[in-house]
Amino acid sequence: MAELSGLPQSLQLVSDPKSRNKCIAKTYSQAGSLLFSEESFAAILLFKEKSYRCDTCFQRPSAISLKKCSGCGGYWYCNAECQTIHWKRGHKQLCRHFQAYSTSAEFRELQEHKKLDALLLSHTIARLSLLAQPYRPVTNTPGDILFSLLPHPSTGLAAPVICPVKPSPPSGLADLIYSRFGNNNFSIHSHFSSVGHGVFPTASRLFNHSCVPNAAAKYVWIPQKIVTMTAVALRDIQPGEEVCLITLPYLDPALVQTRPHILQISYGFVCDCPSCTDIRVVELPKVPSNPNDLTRIGKELREFVGVDASDAGVFSPPKLRDLPTGLRCVLREDYISFLSEVFSQSSHKGDHEIAIDSGMTLLALYLLIYPCNYPQIGMHLLELTKTTWNKRMSTRLTVAQDRSAKERVMRLLSSAQRVMEVYGPEGDVNGPWEEIDTLHKLLLVV
Structure with missing residues (x-):
């Protein structure tokens, strides 16, 4: 798949013998220019942020209290609009079973980072179940791009237990998606303080890694809107130059000694x-x-x-x-x-x-x-x-x-x-x- 739908006219995905694909700038972009934007396919808050931020838009209201989901008691929203958005993006597939799942021995025994992986994986599979062709969307949709991402180099990665979803996913689907999590998911941050994790399939497929990139990912949250990633040019980018993101999905460039x-x-x-x-x-x-x-x-x-x-x-x-x-x-x-x-x-x-x-x-x-x-x-x-x-x-x-x-x-x-x-x-x-x-x-x- 060397073509991606919905790309801005300033960017092009081309084949590359070393990295499979790379993103090339088709036009000149000045430092500070917005290069790309993508809504999260699935996103979750860190546990320390739960009940303080809206699970849909990630806003942290100062004057109003968040409203708890009366069905599962595990999610909070600014208002009915945010709750409806979250419901339609997969929460309705999880709500009925979420309380029993989150209090189960299998989930509680997971390490914290595994619990976050399990929750994000649950939301991802719930979202896939809502798309036109169950668990295998049409070509060039974010769901299909998710399947096309390269898996982790280690084989046999078993997915953590996920929240039950209806219809039940095919056997092996959770492992298939989970094998792509470590290489491709993003830490969602505010002023460089992490508040959640997210799946952004097009960004993962589009941008390669560099420790000295010419672009950086940042996150925008607006009331009653899905969390959005944007890519911003850190310096002037010339036509024909590859656009590479900062290493937030990987590690801090300051880890000079061990990062290679x-x-x-x-x-x-x-x-x-x-x-x-x-x-x-x-x-x-x-x-x-x-x-x-x-x-x-x-x-x-x-x-x-x-x-x-x-x-x-x-x-x-x-x-x-x-x-x-x-x-x-x-x-x-x-x-x-x-x-x-x-x-x-x-x-x-x-x-x-x-x-x-x-x-x-x-x-x-x-x-x-x-x-x-x-x-x-x-x-x-x-x-x-x-x-x-x-x-x-x-x-x-x-x-x-x-x-x-x-x-x-x-x-x-x-x-x-x-x-x-x-x-x-x-x-x-x-x-x-x-x-x-x-x-x-x-x-x-x-």
Whole structure:
């Protein structure tokens, strides 16, 4: 199937000898452009979000309480409209049996991630049962595309027990679909905080993986609407260029040290993106434990990337392959974990000098590892902005010093906003955009 119905005119799915298919840009797309949009075929909330969010639109109402399904007691909705939508998309196939299923010993004994898989699989099969040809939709519908996805490289994966569905699915169908879950499902997030899991068959079939992608997935929820994934260009994309999504279905690109092995063992392919190719030829020495050596490495890393503590950073960093031998230890995951912990702890304790120093080093590392305009860079810049603002407000400064400190905050905030505007708002209406707006208002008066 080298053709997919419903694709925007700017994209084309073509055959590829290595990856089976790949998505090619037919027209020029500017950074921040919406490339693709798809409603979830099936979606579920994480357990911690249940009863706080609507199971249909994922909205988290602030002024009204959610209404519980009176039939099964296991789902919550904004109103009757959301309940009707969910009912027609498969809940009616599950409702009668859901309470007994969710309290059964077989379900309760599953690990939490297996319970989520079982619920999502139940919803997927319930949705398939409602389509025109039971359990085998017509060509190029999302259901048919789901069947065409590549299975996990491991064989013999047995599906967890699912909620009974009427009509009962054919023998082996649950295993057939479940074998495609691990490779293709997406984590649904709001401001990079996961709130659920979803099946988006066309996106899974359309976009290949890259650790340095030119596009990213984000999620939109609107009252009385199904959760929707959109793909956004992280940088300008030229005609003829392959469009690759960020690795959210797989793993965080910051896992530089282990990601090539995880991708090969868990997903059955060797990633040949520029980042993984560069890493394979780089030996990673151990991170020194001496505080003076750690301070020196942080300073040299900032200088190498071009990040200055008084400015906002450079957004065209050097390549990983050019990283000096003496700095290669910064690619180890224990170093990035160490930096993150120091930045987080010192920010909360009010140790602003340490927080800003470690935060700028972490920014340099993010710029080196993550793709251009990756949202995590913008989120980190926003945290740096807040820390720098707090230092300014808690320190006795001269008029000239305060003016310089304020300008520094403004530069960091401008950089954070510039990155975040490429990705755009997603998920919940509050979050980073509300914080950016608050900081702008504070800078006008203080």
